[in-house]
Amino acid sequence: MDGFKQFCKAGIAKGLFQGRLLNPCKQGRLYTGSGVILQYHSVSHPRSSYHYLNPGLSVTPEDFERQIAFVTRYFRVVSLDQLLANAKDQEICETLFAITFDDGYRDNYIHAFPILRKYDVPATFYLTTECIDGGLFLWTSELRYLILKSPKFRMHLSSLSEEFALDTVPNRMKSLEKIKGRLGTMSRREREDVLSEVCHETGVRDMTPLKATMLNWDDVRTMCRAGMSFGSHTLSHPSLPHIPLDEAKKEIIESRESLSARLGKEISHFSYPNPGNHLNFSTELKQILKNAGYRSATTSMQGYVSHGYDPFELKRKGIYRAYSNLPDFYFLIKKEAILQRLNSFVGTKWLKSSQRTRCT
Ligand SMILES: [Zn+2]
Known part of the structure; x- marks a missing residue:
């Protein structure tokens, strides 16, 4: 039955996309909140990243370029700061996009960065700072x-x-x-x-x-000078709700200080690590982040940024190999909106959307 549903969803996605029944040009008002934050991990060829990352969590440079070309053609891609500032405004009708990367893999610099520059779009990279400092692998x-x-x-x-x-x-x-x-x-x-x-x-x-699988500070500074922004993904990538609170505090505060000292900039954004796919944030952690001076935190929950959003519980759209081709990519972005529309036609919750995205 699951296979049949997948087949139907894929058919719907391709039909909508290729048949232009839901033309991306006219989709600004199909409900996707005020912002869509894309969540990437790795941009690499499966053979070159297989030893350090589940290939399902990466997209190839070719697919990444097609996706960036698509979003820049049909939507406005802005920095995370701008997306969050605009999403506060109730009057905004336009859906903005922001691009984020978790973990700090070096393939982000090698493959994604040149493409981001080519299309002149900003992105935010969440770094696991001890791995950037060198000596430690993720x-x-x-x-x-x-x-x-x-x-x-x-x-x-x-x-x-x-x-x-x-x-x-x-x-x-x-x-x-x-x-x-x-x-x-x-x-x-x-x-x-x-x-x-x-x-x-x-x-x-x-x-x-495993050496050189993570970014180094020279890479980070080069990207920073080119307009990319950086946030914290902790010191060592733990599942924060599962470790002692003092340890979580250290991971949150010291990673921010390390980034700030290295880049000479205030660090405002955070991404909760999600190893093992457990619930990866809590009310206490959100308070620690606020006290530490962060202004936002992204989760691995699927969804959009809408007016009245909680800046410390931001939803994203996780982009993985399964969404490589453009119809699937487009369907993922508009999934909740399309399913809501289709469900209203057929009067059932048969077409459900999953809530969690995958993570390292
Ligand atoms: Zn991570």
Whole structure:
């Protein structure tokens, strides 16, 4: 049944797009709130990023360029600051777009940055600052690399009291997701202890291919001079609601200070990391962010920015490989609006929209 629904949705998307029944030029008023924040992670070819990132979370440079060309042709792409300022204005009828990137992968600089410059559009990059400082890999990339490269067929982790199968690629992927889910709810100390054990048990010693997978400060400064903006994605990419509050505070405050010192600018924007896809924000965290001087925080929830929005609980549209071609990309952007319109015709909630996006 799910396959049939997917088939129908894909058919609707292609029909609407190709048949121009919902011409993008005339879609400004089809309800999408006052703003759409696009959420990217990686712009890369699957073969080159497979060792540090789930290929489903990236888009190819070619697809990224097609998407940027599309949004710049039919909509107005602005900075996150401008989108949030305009969304406060009740009178605004136009839907603005802002582009964001999570994590701080170096492929953002290599592949996405030249395209953003070509189309003269700004973007906000949320950085995991300890990875930019050098020496540390993003822990989700490290875990992925260790599991994928291990010569072993099974692995017992005493820290998790569990054995994991590594005999086939699907089993490695299942083990990876399971361990990532558990690490995603641990304090930094616990997570690092488990990672050390994974490193020992997998028998992987050469981590060289993981070097230079994250941006460095020279890249960041070059992009900053070209008009790109930067926000914090914490120091080390934990799931903030699952770690002690003091630790969460340190991740939030010190990452902002580090960015501010390196770039000589005030840092106003934050993105909640979402390793393991748990709920990744809370009322207490929002208060800590406000007290620390941030003005906004983006989540991994699907949706638009509308008048009366909560600046510390911003919804986005996660763009992944599954939405590579333009009809699917366009359908994702207008999904809630199109489904609402179609549901009003057929008088049912048969066409539902999922609420959560994926994340590293
Ligand atoms: Zn992230």
